[in-house]
Amino acid sequence: MKKEDKSNIISELTEYLKQYPHMYLTDIEALNAEKTSKLRRECFKQDVKLVVVKNTLLRKAMDSIEGTDYSELFSVLKGNTAIMFANVANTPARLIKEFTKDVKKGEEGKPKLKGAYVQECFYKATDLEALATIKSKEELVGDIIMLLQSPAKNVISALQANSGQLIHGILKTLEERTA
Numbered sequence: 001m002k003k004e005d006k007s008n009i010i011s012e013l014t015e016y017l018k019q020y021p022h023m024y025l026t027d028i029e030a031l032n033a034e035k036t037s038k039l040r041r042e043c044f045k046q047d048v049k050l051v052v053v054k055n056t057l058l059r060k061a062m063d064s065i066e067g068t069d070y071s072e073l074f075s076v077l078k079g080n081t082a083i084m085f086a087n088v089a090n091t092p093a094r095l096i097k098e099f100t101k102d103v104k105k106g107e108e109g110k111p112k113l114k115g116a117y118v119q120e121c122f123y124k125a126t127d128l129e130a131l132a133t134i135k136s137k138e139e140l141v142g143d144i145i146m147l148l149q150s151p152a153k154n155v156i157s158a159l160q161a162n163s164g165q166l167i168h169g170i171l172k173t174l175e176e177r178t179a
Helices: 002-021 031-043 055-064 071-078 091-100 125-133 137-161 163-178
Strands: 022-026 048-053 081-086 112-118 121-124
Touching: 002 048, 002 055, 002 081, 022 091, 031 048, 031 091, 031 137, 048 055, 048 091, 055 071, 055 081, 071 112, 081 091, 091 112, 091 125, 121 125
Parallel strands: none
Antiparallel strands: 022 081, 022 112, 048 081, 112 121
């Protein structure tokens, strides 16, 4: 590979690292063409960018990013590596779980998680279950809004349920004040 091609790939990977807040390093080596195509289609549907990379070029791209130290992931940059870039934190983990759900016990399923950088934290291959259940920022904001709306909904429903008694009570109080 020419030096200019390598520098182009490094700059492209650097842009992906800057663009996407979540990154999963996976091993998809043993997947046949049919399963690889299916994985790529699912990634496209779920807005996940799947890129197969050379470990040395990825490491150079990671080193070129200022403000983030990716050195914790350097130990897993061995063998074949494919990166799943995503805007939603748990989407790649759910894809990996979906693809490996039919694997029998004792067998190694692919794609296999090697490591991840999600929500500004580093994760190991053993953290796949936690990553799949982690809530995205949007889901957490939705939960907070729902919790904040809950007391207001209770007050409104109480007012609607007892509206006849409430209006009667208000009118009686106003009548007493004017008398």
